[in-house]
Amino acid sequence: MLKQDYFSVFGLPRKLAIDTAELQRRFYALAREHHPDFHQAAPPEELARVEATSALVNTAYRTLRDPIARVDYLVRLEEGRTTREGAAEKPKAPPALLQEMFEIQEALAEAKTGALDAATRARLSAQREGLRARLKDEEARLGASLSARWDGAAPAERPAVLAALKEALATRAYLRTVIDDLAEALGEDEPSRREDKRVAHHRH
Amino acid sequence: MAYSDKVVDHYNNPRNVGSFGKETPGVGTGLVGAPECGDVMKLQIRVNLETGVIEDAKFKTFGCGSAIASSSLATEWLKGKTIDEAAKIKNTDIVNELKLPPVKIHCSVLAEDAIKAALADYKEKHASVPSGAASK
Numbered sequence: 412m413l414k415q416d417y418f419s420v421f422g423l424p425r426k427l428a429i430d431t432a433e434l435q436r437r438f439y440a441l442a443r444e445h446h447p448d449f450h451q452a453a454p455p456e457e458l459a460r461v462e463a464t465s466a467l468v469n470t471a472y473r474t475l476r477d478p479i480a481r482v483d484y485l486v487r488l489e490e491g492r493t494t495r496e497g498a499a500e501k502p503k504a505p506p507a508l509l510q511e512m513f514e515i516q517e518a519l520a521e522a523k524t525g526a527l528d529a530a531t532r533a534r535l536s537a538q539r540e541g542l543r544a545r546l547k548d549e550e551a552r553l554g555a556s557l558s559a560r561w562d563g564a565a566p567a568e569r570p571a572v573l574a575a576l577k578e579a580l581a582t583r584a585y586l587r588t589v590i591d592d593l594a595e596a597l598g599e600d601e602p603s604r605r606e607d608k609r610v611a612h613h614r615h
Numbered sequence: 616m617a618y619s620d621k622v623v624d625h626y627n628n629p630r631n632v633g634s635f636g637k638e639t640p641g642v643g644t645g646l647v648g649a650p651e652c653g654d655v656m657k658l659q660i661r662v663n664l665e666t667g668v669i670e671d672a673k674f675k676t677f678g679c680g681s682a683i684a685s686s687s688l689a690t691e692w693l694k695g696k697t698i699d700e701a702a703k704i705k706n707t708d709i710v711n712e713l714k715l716p717p718v719k720i721h722c723s724v725l726a727e728d729a730i731k732a733a734l735a736d737y738k739e740k741h742a743s744v745p746s747g748a749a750s751k
Contacts, residue, residue, distance in 0.1 A: 504648050504650055506646070509646055509647070509648045509655060510646060512648065512653075512655050512677075513646060513655045513657060513675075513677070516655060516677035517675065517677075520677070577650075580650065581648075581650030584650050584651065584652065584653040585648060585650070585653045585655070586653075587653060588652065588653025588654070589653065592677070
């Protein structure tokens with residue numbers, strides 16, 4: 412099992428539409444089967460294997476139950492990568508988006524040089540709300556229409572769908588970063604932020 | 616994870632922060648981003664149109680310490696180089712100079728991309744000016 416990808420761990424095809432109730436059932440069954448507590452009497456090498464399998468099952472479940480993490484994983488899997496680093500072909504973020512993100516950051520840096528007055532706070536707040544709405548749309552698109560496109564794509568169409576998935580993931584990353592930075596400037600925590608990114612990429 | 620002294624130095628005292636007017640003669644602008652983390656980096660060169668030498672370079676980066684240090688270092692290296700010489704700057708040079716750990720290599724890649732984008736923009740806007748005029 413240790414060499415399997417996350418989809419095959421659960422006996423699933425490499426598709427993005429997943430019945431999460433069924434996924435959970437399979438996870439519980441595998442988690443029980445490979446739980447280290449039930450193998451304490453096994454020889455050390457057997458126990459080590461069980462522990463590794465248990466860890467794999469848990470990571471695989473956490474990844475696949477989240478529709479966005481699932482897409483992110485699929486892209487890496489298709490490209491033969493194990494981490495987010497080293498994409499063979501970098502996703503091209505829409506240039507207009509980059510320009511927009513840069514301008515927001517520049518204005519934010521400018522605003523941060525002084526105390527934020529009420530008008531500035533209101534402006535940044537409104538901006539953040541607008542960006543949050545776009546982030547939600549982008550995530551919905553990733554989890555629904557783009558995922559469905561992948562599942563329905565013939566092999567020849569897959570590279571194009573993969574590129575679209577990567578672009579949407581990139582757009583999401585830019586939006587999340589700028590939303591976070593706005594929240595930080597406003598002195599508010601961003602609830603959408605998952606800690607994995609904070610740890611992986613600490614911004615000072 | 617600890618940053619190397621050089622990264623900290625560039626982060627605390629970034630060189631050449633700022634911008635040139637995009638349409639100023641001799642200016643090339645590169646705007647790039649790192650989709651892994653949402654960082655954005657703008658790097659600009661100002662080329663002497665007589666000699667083809669990069670006389671000044673500026674950057675603005677919104678990102679982590681390594682991204683800021685990579686672009687700051689890049690602007691230092693660009694000054695005094697011809698367009699052709701500048702094109703030879705590699706991300707691995709930046710990694711070595713700043714002792715970037717593997718998880719931060721994408722920051723150096725970003726800086727190399729920014730250099731390439733700025734050079735490409737310069738060439739596009741100044742198609743009639745010979746590149747590397749001063750290299751021989």
